[in-house]
Every structure is written in C-alpha cells, then in structure tokens.
Amino acid sequence: MPAMVRKLAQRLGMLQHSFVGGVHPNMHKLTADVAIEECDIAPVHVLPMKQHIGEICSPLVAVGDLVLRGQKIARSEGYLSVPVHAPTSGRVVKIEEHTIPHPSGMGLPSIFIESDGDDKSDESIAPISDWINTDPTQLRERARKCGLAGLGGAVFPTFIKLVQDKRFPIETVILNGIECEPYLTNDHRLMLEHAEEILEGMAIIMHMVGADSGIIAVEDNKQNAADSMQQALDARSDMDGVVVHVLPTRYPQGSEKQLIYTLTGREVPAGKLPMHIGVLSQNIGTTKALFDAVMLGKPLTERTVTVSGDALAKPSNLLVRLGTPVRSLFARQGLDDFSGIQIVHGGPMMGERLKNPDFPVVKSSTGLLAMSLQAMKAAHTVEQPCIRCGHCSEACPISLVPNLLADQCRSDQFEKAAQYDLFDCIECGACSYVCPSNIPLVHYFRYGKGQLALQRREDSFAEASRKRSETRDARIEREKAEKAARRSQVRKTHAPKTDEAKAETDAETKTGGEAGVADSKATESKD
C-alpha cells in the first residue's frame, strides 16, 4: 500500500500502525508443537566470563573449589555487567580460555565446572514473594545479582533498563513475544507452558518502572501463544492495563524499534532509548527469568534453546543449563557427524555462523541450528554486481538505502556512509535476504561500522596529540622567553640550548610511544 495512503488510513484510525519494509522469510517453525524438554546435566560445564554486553567478569573461584548451583562464580567489574553463576553443583576443574559463540572463533577466559551429579543448590538468595511491597531498587538489585541479561540474544544487562527515572517516566511496558526469526520457537513454547509466571514477571516489571499499561505482542503465526497469554491475563484481576496484541507476521517485527512503532505509532529518536519515549520492552525469556529471580530466588543458570535446522532429524526445544557443550545437545538430538553441516548460533537472519559445535550454551543462545550446506549456499553464493533494483531499500525497516551504503563501505567512504545513517542500521539482514545479486550487504555494513569506529578513535588520538604538541610548543616558547630573559642577566650562552633540545626529544618519545599503544588497540578491535 502506498505509504501516504497508509499514513492517512492510520490517522483516521482505520489501520494499525505498521513498520515500513520487512520481509517474509520461510519460517521453518519445526518445533512449534514440541514441548520444552529438560536436558540432562552435562559432565562438564564451560562458563565464559562474559555472556552479556558490557565489561568482562573476573573469577571468584579457584581450581579445586567446590560450588553449588546458583553460586556466584564470577564478579562483574563495572556498571555495564552482570555476574556469572554456577549452573550445577560440582568442582572447578580449570580456568582457561575457551571458544565462545562468535563468528571469529575467538575465545574468552572460562570457568570449567565438573558436575558432581547431586545438583545441589545454593539457597542463600531468598525469594521476594511480597514484591508488590518491595522497593523497586531492591528488586533491581535482585535482577543484577541474579545475572539477568536480555535473553532474546542481545544480552543487555536487564537491571539497567528496569529503572525509574523521573525525567523519563515509563508509561507502557511491552512484552515482546514476537520471535520473528525463522526456526526459533522457545519464546513461543514458554508462552504456552509458563504463561502465569511470565505474566507475574511482567507485573513485577511494571511495578519496578511504575507503569500502568502494558502490551503483550505476539505474531499471528502463534495464535495459541496469544490465547494462552490472554487466558492467563483474564485469570488475574490486577493487570487491567495490559492487553494482548496479535500482529501480522513479518520480519523483523520483533526488533525493538519496529515493534514499538507498530504498537504505539512512535519512533525511538535516533541516538535515544525506548525509555526516552516512555516505553520499555522486555523479552519473554528474560521476563520468565525475572520471575525466577524474584519469586524463587533463582539466579540465571539455565535457559530455553531451540535446537533445530534442516539437517537435524529431531529438532526440539530444550531447557539447558548454561555452559552445556553444544556438541552434546546436537548429539542428544541425533546428530554426531558434522561433515557438510554448518552451525548457526541464534536465528538464520541475525545469528552467527560457526565452524564447529565446540562452544558452550551461553545467555545469548536463543537457538542452535544445524544447517545443510545447500541451505546455506542459497544465502552465500557468489556476489554479483548490484543491479540497483531497489529491493533492499524496500525491505529496510529503517528506510536506509542499503545499496548506496554498501557502495560507500566498499570504496572506504566511511564518513559518507555515516552521513547516510550507516549507524542506524540494525543489521537485521532483510536487505541481504532480498538482494537478487547475493550481495552480503550486512557484511559491508559491519565492516564499515568497524572501520569508522577505528578511524574515529584514531582521529581523537590525533586530536589529543595535536593538543599535546601545542602545549609543548607553548612551553618551548615560554622557556625560550625565560632563557632569553636569563641570558640578558647572565652573559653565558651554551647551557640553555641543550635543555631545549632535550625537551623536544622527550616530547617526541612520548608521542611515539603512545602511538604504538593506539596501533595495538586498533588491531585488537579489528579481530
């Protein structure tokens, strides 16, 4: 529908708002009817020291220590961070680097815990069943202490969002049950099987941020989940301000910015957060985890994962302890031989592709997909020239012009790309998905963003060293003047000259040394 007509219709209240662009990938929701199964506890768990966005944690335990399930084993260093907990009881066997689900195959320091088979819990965190009479800051501290991070894949520390700020009061809490990535069904199953807990979690969130109204958003390809939430809602009398909205299925409906626009007709201004327009959105899994943390006093030690993919005979939804080796999960679902198989961590649209399944389940593991080579080839064939068909612009939910951006990134015109709003790209992949020339557009955008960040850091470094050399020049000037003054008093001429030269070389070594540091930083971020 023409955008103008649609806008008019929306004004007249004839139509719901709906975000622009988007695509309709084949959803492959193979596991929509498969109930969540609890997985056996693995013999060894691997807990990377960073499973969230933000600063890395440092271990609190040493090799040989005995730990209980839920015991804090790593402490957050800094504000943007959450701690890590032991997923089961056992013994710390080693602390060393291990691969994490990252496309580069990089590793992070990780704690290895050998299970003792008893699965004893640490009971030191008491439930707060009377949360309604509890101070929000105390609940917030609970969310932090329990290691909650966004389980939709972004793993942003949850407690940071759960805040009451007088300048930006939250009016609406959105419960994001969209799950628009193909294959993934764990939020879907959670809504079917744990509607009451999720709703209670939502009530806690609304209490924490002081919001009266809430929206539960579900895509129409899981009507039963919407019904289940509605039923649970009807059974409560204290959540009158909450409604269930069923939205037409379209990728990336579940992207925060797109969902907020669809539900409220308001856009999150560039460079701002949803809270700046009075909205807070939370993922289903995270909300359930908040319920567990508050009502049961359980830190985040497990999550639901959809194990699926076209190369998997027995796809399923699993409740898995964090740190469980992924290879064992695939083995559980009947897949041992990984030749000709590609692993995707997350969903096919935004997930990371990995060379092998030798990494653990972490907080961001929404899905684990085993894809056949053919299925992947469709997405990764040889790049052809852009024929400027405009399909990418049409698909972009942010209204960028991806082919222009890709051109700019490819020819290293990063500043220009930034002017064309490269940094507003949410990397949803809708553009690459529709491109008939198979251009890896998102790849170019990541490259461009990375290069630009690097360049800006270098620029600020250059700026700093320019300032430094200016101060140096000023100092030399001043010293010269002083010397000249001295000279006129004491008529001896050779000593000051060496001083001057020394000052200069000093300053130079300093600059050179720091340049070296900046260089090594640059290479770091490229990895």
Place this chain on the structure above:
Amino acid sequence: MSLIMLSSPHAHGGDSIRMIMLTVILALVPAAGMSVYLFGWMAVLLIVTCMLTALMTEAICLKWMGRPVSTLLDNSAALTGLFLALTLPAATPWWMAVLGSVFAIVLGKQLYGGLGYNIFNPALSARVILLISFPLNMTTWIMPMSASMGSIEPVINLYDFTTCATLFFAGPGALQLGLDAISMASPLGYIKTEATLGVPVAEALDAYGYSYLDAFLGFEAGSTGETSALALLIGGIFLLARHSITWHIPFSYIVTVLLLAGLFNALNPDQFATPMFHLFAGGLILCAFFMATDPVSSPVTPLGQVVFGVGCGVITWSIRTWGGYPEGAMFAVLLMNCAVPLIDHYFRPRVYGHKRRNES
C-alpha cells in the same frame, strides 16, 4: 570469501538477476506476440536478429574482458536485444538491427563496466543513436497486417516469409518498391505535421482515420512492439503482480502525461491532443512499464522513483507537444536517467528515528 560466508543472514529469499530478467522477458511475450501478428515475419526476423546479436556481442565482450561467459545466463543481454527490437520500426534493415544491438551492448552497457554500472538504459541509448544516425529509416513505419485502416490495403504481405526476408536482408529496392510505398505516418507524426499547417488536432485525426480502439489494440503504425497498449498493459500488470516492478514509476509517469495533456486539452482542444490519445500513442506505455523501470538506470528509493516518473512524464509530453520530434518518451527516459544519481541523493526516505530527511 570465508569472512563473507560467516556474515548473517544465513537465509535468502531466492531472487536472482536471472529470474528478474526472465520475468521481464516473459512480460514482453504478449507485446512480442502482438508484433508478430501485426508485422508478420518482419517482427520475427527483427526480434531474432537483435536478440542473437546482443547475446553474441555480450559473449565476446565478456570473453575479451576475462569475465565468465556464463554471465550470459543472467538473461540481461537477451532482454536488451528484445527491448531494442520492440522499439525499432518493423522495416528496419538487418544491418541496422545488428548495429543497434552491438551499440546497445558495447556503448550502452559494457563500456560503463557491465551490468549494473550503466547510466542509461542500453536499449534506449542504442535506439536513439540509430534515430540520430538514420533518421529516415527510424521514422518509417510500415503498415501493419490486419489493420482495420479504412480502405488502405497493405501493399505487401508480411505473412509471406520470402517477401519479408527479401525486405529485411536486401531492402525495399529488391521488391521494386520505394520505402514510402509501404509506409505510413504514425498518428503522433501525422498530427505534428498537420499542426504545423494549422490543422486542428481533431480534424487531423479524422483525416488520418484514427480510432481509440485501434490505438488501444495496436492496429496502428508504430514501432514493432509499442503499438498495442493492451498487450503491453497485460505485461505491465504481470510485472506489478510478480512484484518485479513497483507502481511508482509507471503510475507517476502516465498520470503526469495524462494530467498535462488533460489540462492543455481543456484549455485549447484544437492545439492539444486528448489525454487518451497521448496514452495510447507512441512508446508511452512501453517506456513507462518497461524502459523507465529498468532497475539499473532508475532510482532505488520509492520517492525518487515518483520524482523520476513525473520528470519522464513532463519531458515526454513537452517533446511531443513542442519538440522537434513527434515522440519524446525515449528521450524523456534517457534524460531522466542522467538525473538518477541526484534523485537518489536528494530523495532518500526519512530514516527511522530521524526528524527530517538528511540533507548532506
């Protein structure tokens, strides 16, 4: 390569250049079929020659530049050949068709760096080069078969292969005919000439024997594939339905012509032809649905496409009305092709979360 392979998304919608081009070729089947019905073997010979030459030229270029010749399979060269054939008069001699196809591929496309890099629509640029080089041949329209043109009987039988082959390969001289003996004016050309003599449009059309129905169905003098509005519309609707093109360019283009024509016709019906006449005349529908929507040489953003379409419409109508040539659709599209980089820059959509369009 391996880096690219690791980047998301890991799913693809399955569109390919090959399918896009093939869809357009399929959409041109009704128009091509109609041209065969109207111009018999002349149309067949012309279409086959242009397509084969375009493919061969493309193959040679690819080979010469060391690119995989399998690129031919993307169907873009075949489409260019077909496009060119449909814009040429049915009496075009073989060597002109060959020359035109070579121009289209070499000058129109490969010189810019191949598919995706050309500024102008390759077929249209070749067509205009031919028009400038051979103005007489390019404005000589033979009478279509089955034309319900009053009493005029076609001089030659276009359904006879030998006659057509002789005409195509040896020229009208070999048939002991002058070019003008088998030709007639196109409606656009006719009213243009009459207008210079001060004859009102309606009278001129009466004298011509013009009927809207004929023009809509295609029983009219004109280029091989552009006469039948009906056949082209079927193809255009197919493209829209398949989502190969969006409504923006054809709609804004045609509506602009209709509005301008309607406005001026209302002001002075003697001097200005009716909107309906403009709609069915010349290459408007072919250009609006097929040429102006050529992805490579048109804007990528929806708003830019509307601007592009409006520009094409204004120029088309202006050239037809005031210009030296009877038809302006091709020039309009080519002129607007030049403006595409500017349009793409200035008419980007408003980005989510930004107040206004970014001016930069």
